Amino acid sequence: xxxxxxxxxxxxxxxxxxxxxxxxxxxxxxxxxxxxxxxxxxxxxxxxxxxxxxxxxxxxxxxxxxxxxxxxxxxxxxxxxxxxxxxxxxxxxxxxxxxxxxxxxxxxxxxxxxxxxxxxxxxxxxxxxxxxxx
Numbered sequence: 001x002x003x004x005x006x007x008x009x010x011x012x013x014x015x016x017x018x019x020x021x022x023x024x025x026x027x028x029x030x031x032x033x034x035x036x037x038x039x040x041x042x043x044x045x046x047x048x049x050x051x052x053x054x055x056x057x058x059x060x061x062x063x064x065x066x067x068x069x070x071x072x073x074x075x076x077x078x079x080x081x082x083x084x085x086x087x088x089x090x091x092x093x094x095x096x097x098x099x100x101x102x103x104x105x106x107x108x109x110x111x112x113x114x115x116x117x118x119x120x121x122x123x124x125x126x127x128x129x130x131x132x133x134x
Contacts (some may be wrong), residue, residue, distance in 0.1 A: 017081045021053040022058055023102045028132035031106075036126040045070045049132065052080075058086075070123040072096075072113035109134040 027050040033040040048068030053060030063076040079098065082089035090098045098111045125130040 017058055018055040020081065020086060020102065021055055021057070021106065024051045024060055024107070025053050026051065026134070028107050030130060031133045032129075032131040034129045043070075044050055044130075049073070055068045055086075058083075060090075072111075072124045075116070105134050113118070 010130075027048055030041070030047040030049075032043050033044045033047070043058070046068070047068075048065045050063050051060050058082045059078050059091060061076070061078045064071075064073050066099075067073050067075070074094070077093045079090040079092055082091065088099060088101065090100060092098055096111050098109050100107065100109045102108075108129065109129045112125065112127050115123050
């Protein structure tokens with residue numbers, strides 16, 4: 001019996017999704033929230049999203065705490081990295097496209113929400129921008 005496999009060569013760049021999973025996988029505490037440009041931070045004062053993923057995959061899971069009853073967020077779910085621009089685009093498991101930017105200490109996510117399921121639609125429909133820190 002023989003086993004052959006391809007090993008990563010030294011110097012092969014780490015896939016972008018793996019780099020992003022490493023940056024994203026941690027708890028993030030909200031610092032600012034806007035809905036259609038209107039400050040909603042007081043509604044999300046205790047909101048935290050925890051992201052966790054495994055390198056080598058194209059998705060990352062999330063759980064939330066402190067979300068208000070009227071929210072565009074489920075209590076948990078997942079994101080899939082965009083195949084073309086994984087460094088800036090995700091799709092939530094409810095098909096909501098999310099544009100994001102992440103560094104070691106900050107995360108910003110923006111999306112247009114118009115679905116139902118987590119709250120009354122009229123109260124949460126619109127363009128959301130969430131900024132998180134450590």
